[in-house]
Amino acid sequence: MNVLADKILKITIEYIGPAAERFLERQAERHLNGLKFSDIERKDLPELAKWVKISAGLLVDNSRASELAEKILKA
Amino acid sequence: MKKIIYSLQTKLIASFILLIVVIAGGTFFYTFNETKKALKETMRDELKTVASAVATQINGDSLSILKMGDESKNSFRIIRDQLLTIRSSNPDIKFVYTMRNENGKVSFIVDADFGNKDDAAKPGDPYEKTNPRLLEGFYKSSADDDFTIDQWGSVLSGYAPIKDIRGNNVALVGIDMESSRVIEKQNFIGNTIYLIIGISILIAAAIIGIFSLTIIRDIKKLNQNATEISKGNTNVTVEVNRKDEIGELAESFSRMVASLKFMMMDQDKI
Known part of the structure; x- marks a missing residue:
């Protein structure tokens, strides 16, 4: 896992808990053209943040989902 | 439920x-008890002062020779009227009287109410309910430690010795203050x-x-x-x-x- 991926994972754990890694892997695989999350790059962040906001909104309340997306974007 | x-x-x-009740209750009882004590002490001090002042105004020589049957004597009336004036001057004073102590037997000499109330003491009437503070009053100003309840009511009493012209203690003056005011407070x-x-x-x-x-x-x-x-x-x-x-x-x-x-x-x- 690269440094950026590790940073994003730590941020996401604070919101999603232990399932954060699996969650991020699925977002990257499904919405970033099969990209492996561990290989994520800074150019991928806007798209990742968008899908995290949508998907996380099904797990936590919308304000927290938006907050998580903001933090990922600024990672 | x-x-x-x-x-x-x-x-x-x-x-x-529960915590507030325990703390407040403890504080209340301590404060209330201390306040009661303080109120009583203030009243005792007041009584001692008044009794001392009254004692100096009474002619000890005239008083010491009065006995049973001397109620019609002029010297008796003079002292009685003096005590009555003192009693009337302060609404808190219920009774004013003088007593002698003969070989441990305490008896009344002049009561301010004699001639005005049926239950007033006469010269020679014994007083059975003596206490250490009353007996102390024949030597120095004193006041009862607690309220006294007798056939004349519920009072706090102060005493002071009455001296003759030679400075001998011949009697005491007693001032009884109505206790209800103190209890009210x-x-x-x-x-x-x-x-x-x-x-x-x-x-x-x-x-x-x-x-x-x-x-x-x-x-x-x-x-x-x-x-x-x-x-x-x-x-x-x-x-x-x-x-x-x-x-x-x-x-x-x-x-x-x-x-x-x-x-x-x-x-x-x-």
């Missing part, structure tokens, strides 16, 4: 009320303290009730979320936003719920 008894809110409120203070404690308990209970309500409300929300998820309903959101320990608990809970929801959700949905 059982739920109310065992609820956290009930326990919190009951605990704090004590009761007033006691009732005021009760009132303050009562109001304090109500205010404290209200504050604690409101405070605990906010805590219990959020704990109930978390409890409800946990109950729903435990029954398989993952469609829950944790809506507790606080900055204290309960807020931290809510955040941890939110993370667990999110992970659980993710695991349980249809793979195609997310």
Whole structure:
């Protein structure tokens, strides 16, 4: 896992808990053209943040989902 | 009913009320007792001062020779009228009288009420209910330690020795102050303290009730979320936003719920 991926994972754990890694892997695989999350790059962040906001909104309340997306974007 | 008894809110409120009652009750009893003592001491000091002042005005030589049957004598009337004037000058004074001590037997000489009240003491009437403070009054100014209840009522008494021209102690003057005023003051203070404690308990209970309500409300929300998820309903959101320990608990809970929801959700949905 690269440094950026590790940073994003730590941020996401604070919101999603232990399932954060699996969650991020699925977002990257499904919405970033099969990209492996561990290989994520800074150019991928806007798209990742968008899908995290949508998907996380099904797990936590919308304000927290938006907050998580903001933090990922600024990672 | 059982739920109310065992609820956290009930326990919190009951605990704090108990604590306030214990602290306030202790403070009340100490303060009330000390105030009672202080009031009584003030009254004792006042009585000693008044008795001493009165004693200096009475002719000890004339008084010392009065005996049973001397009620019609001029010297008796003069002293009686003096005592009556003193008694009338202060509405708090109930009785003024003089006594002698002959070989340990205490008897009245002149009572201010003689001739005006049927139950007034006559010269030579024995006084049976002596106490150390009264006996002390034949030598120095003193006052009873506590209220005296006898056939003449409930009073606090002060005494001072009456001297003859040679400076010998020949009798004492006794001043009895009506006790109801002192008791009234004590009761007033006691009732005021009760009132303050009562109001304090109500205010404290209200504050604690409101405070605990906010805590219990959020704990109930978390409890409800946990109950729903435990029954398989993952469609829950944790809506507790606080900055204290309960807020931290809510955040941890939110993370667990999110992970659980993710695991349980249809793979195609997310």
